[in-house]
Amino acid sequence: MRQILLTAALLCTGAASAATLKVYPYDGTKVLAGQRFDLRIEAEGVSALKDATVTLDGKAVEGLVRTTTKETSVEWTLRGMSVPTGYHELKVSLQDAAGAAAQTVRWYATPPVTGRAKKVILFIGDGLGWNTVNAAQLIAHPYNPANGMPTGKLAMMSDLSSMASVTTSSFDSALADSANTASSIATGQKILVNALNVYPDNTPDTLDNPRIEPITEILRRTTGAGVGIVSDAFGTDATPAAFAAHTRRRGDYESIANQYFQGAVKPDVLLIGGSRDFIPSTSPGSRRKDATDWIAESQKLGYTFVSTRTELNAASAGKLFGLFNIDNIPSYLDRAQYQRPEMLGDFKDMPFLWDSTKKAVETLEKNPDGFFLMVESGMVDKYEHPLDWQRAVWNVLELDKAVEWAKDYAKKNPDTLVLVTADHAHSISVYGGYDTSKGPGVRSAVGVYEQAGFPTYGDKRDANGLPLPETARTYAVGFAAVPDYCETYLGRPVFLDPTVSNGKTGAEAAFLPNPKICEEGAVQRTGNLPPTANQGVHTADPLPLFAFGAGAENFFGPMDQTDLFFSIARAMGVDATKNR
Structure with missing residues (x-):
């Protein structure tokens, strides 16, 4: 079957023609x-189209439905179609003044x-490649210096039912972003x-592209x-939006916010970071262009609104909508350990990821038809983008505590x-x-091989049992895809961007190492990204997938x-052929 799908050819017949045909869903879908x-x-x-x-x-x-976007184009659209089980062949033939053109695409259902x-509880660690998981494992469960053995495993890596290694790419690139x-x-x-x-189309409107139904809509x-x-990201960011919205441009934040409440999914539980796109344009911090207030409107739709950890933990409603910051929820280190006002602002009572996971499940399990x-x-x-590996890795440790709770739930609910998986990877590596x-x-403070010794994480822990980043011997951690920046090897209580603009525009615009970091005492590193890059980028590295519980056997090996x-659906x- 795979060979048939991959080798299906696009068939063109007739005389030469200036007309070109594109069909979506694409060939091999x-x-x-x-x-x-x-x-x-x-x-x-x-x-001069004659026949089609x-x-x-x-x-x-x-x-x-036939349209003409411009004088030299013709389009045909059919919304909401589906096909039964098996192989299908769609043929398009066109005759115009210049000749004939034809195209055939093949699909499999x-x-x-x-x-x-x-x-199903699906955890997505944004940027959680294998090396990021490994860095979190090394810190959460240090090696025993008496025998060199690990002292434990992350919850996401222990007592596995199955596991896989996942490759990723986009329709138009080998490299990918969180949206696609x-x-x-x-x-x-x-x-x-x-x-x-959505699939591509030839119109400038980012909201009219041909759509494909996600698992949430199907359910x-x-x-x-x-x-x-x-x-814990701002609520209209790409990953949460992918489970409730359709748009060609992930930056259509206002529309994404609207689709949460007006689209086909209408999630029963929506617990997210920033409120910018849910509050009226007149409110401080809003980036909406209209007066819509989804905090007020959601309550008319039956949602209970919560804005603090205290309110979340006390909630017992059938539908929950939570916003806990104006933007992204700050890192675990900022909320649980550093607690600096420069990082927390006015938000003093934000939930941890395990709080939100637990409350979401408690709310959703009331539905006798199950949940996703x-x-x-x-x-x-x-935080991997700006090369702040400490903040990134401690957020993995926060995620792992949520996974631990979910695994315990699955044991009680078979x-x-x-x-647990990722959307894409970053170029992080522990090297000393x-x-x-x-x-x-x-x-000279970087030790490699036997000189690296055993880092001393875990000698001090916070109220949640997670290690403190400040310890006598830490890891040297770096990134492969970087701009010019200064490396201190250590974390800092107040976040700093690794680069600053050179103040120029046009072809001379570029980014330079942040002098505040360089002044701390640092090694200046020459980047390998273009000078217009101000941070690290995603990589094409494979991703982990850890599976536990019912149906885990559908996830194994290279995927x-x-x-x-399709594995989640299995x-x-x-049964997507049915309607309730």
């Missing part, structure tokens, strides 16, 4: 039988199966960079299962599947030990990210 998608056919460079036919499996496709999981990768998990499709659950439509979305909960640790990525007694930015959607026994 795999969908669930019954999964809804928009058919989009675009003919560019058309000269579209057939699916030899029969004319009815209901196509997988059959519904019976699954054991009624409840989260969309791949949600829909099983390769999606454009910066796009959410709502077919079973009425509950849906929850949790993230996506929990994102978005701040891992937010119809539950728990998955560091002697902090020598101060910041001292290359493409799109496979996760685990849950999703």
